[in-house]
Structure formats: structure tokens, C-alpha cells
Amino acid sequence: MKIKLIWIGKTDGDLFDKAIQDYVQKIRFYVPYEPIAIPYLKNTKSLSQDEQRKREGELILKKIEPSDYVVLLDERGKEYTSQGFANYIQSHLLSGVKTLVFIIGGAYGFSGDVYARGNAKIALSQLTFPHIMTRAIFNEQLYRAFTILKGEPYHH
Numbered sequence: 001m002k003i004k005l006i007w008i009g010k011t012d013g014d015l016f017d018k019a020i021q022d023y024v025q026k027i028r029f030y031v032p033y034e035p036i037a038i039p040y041l042k043n044t045k046s047l048s049q050d051e052q053r054k055r056e057g058e059l060i061l062k063k064i065e066p067s068d069y070v071v072l073l074d075e076r077g078k079e080y081t082s083q084g085f086a087n088y089i090q091s092h093l094l095s096g097v098k099t100l101v102f103i104i105g106g107a108y109g110f111s112g113d114v115y116a117r118g119n120a121k122i123a124l125s126q127l128t129f130p131h132i133m134t135r136a137i138f139n140e141q142l143y144r145a146f147t148i149l150k151g152e153p154y155h156h
Contacts, residue, residue: 003033009132057113058113072110072118
């Protein structure tokens with residue numbers, strides 16, 4: 001199985017970028033992993049929130065294959081403990097899913113089309129985090145999930 005993380009936003013020079021890159025390399029020890037950044041839209045001041053979600057959604061959907069299992073990182077999604085998230089990952093590893101795709105939406109969330117394409121929604125927390133922190137937290141939790149599955153001492 002391959003895992004992708006798709007997000008809207010910049011990638012260079014962010015405060016958490018080094019940590020994210022470190023976790024990406026660690027995750028790749030366990031599974032093929034592809035982080036995909038979709039740059040922020042330009043000239044958004046003239047766009048409504050709905051139009052911005054729609055345009056970002058179109059860009060997101062171009063990165064997804066019909067056979068992908070798509071999980072939206074959404075505040076209304078199911079919350080997991082770290083052990084529960086590891087079990088969630090393992091269930092997909094055993095299910096025969098070819099590519100598991102996680103998506104972090106833009107500042108205004110997901111378009112209706114992205115929600116319609118999603119197979120599941122999970123929440124990292126009931127708290128709201130900046131997108132760059134969400135990327136860092138998700139990557140750390142994905143790494144933690146694999147260390148739990150392998151019985152390694154990282155999670156204690």
C-alpha cells in the first residue's frame with residue numbers, strides 16, 4: 001500500500017517544515033509515502049469562500065485516482081487515540097487498498113465535490129490548528145502509528 005498526504009498551502013520556509021520533512025523520511029522506512037502540496041490560490045480577495053473551496057477542490061481532485069481510498073482530515077470526523085489510529089492504518093494495510101490518501105483542506109475547508117469523493121473523515125482533535133501544525137501533527141501521528149504496529153519503543 002502507498003500513502004499520500006495532500007494539502008493546500010506553501011511548503012518552504014515554514015516553522016515546522018524541518019520536522020515535517022524528518023517525519024516524511026521516517027515514514028518512508030515503513031511504506032511508500034508521498035506528500036503533495038497544492039499551492040495557495042492567487043488573487044483570492046475577489047473570491048467568495050464557496051468559490052475558493054470549489055477551486056481548491058478541483059485541484060485536490062486532480063491528485064486523486066478513482067481507486068484511491070480518500071480520508072478527509074475534518075473537524076467533524078472520527079477521533080482516534082494513537083493506538084486506535086495505528087489500528088485504522090493496519091486495517092487499510094490488510095484490506096488490499098492500493099493507495100490511501102489523506103487530505104488537509106484549505107482555510108475554508110472542503111468543497112462539496114471533495115466531501116462527495118471522500119470515503120471517510122477523521123479528526124486529529126476538536127481543537128483548531130494552523131494548517132502547518134496540522135501537517136506536522138499528522139505526519140508525527142502517522143510515524144507513531146507505524147512504530148506502534150512494529151512494536152517499536154517510540155510510543156510508550
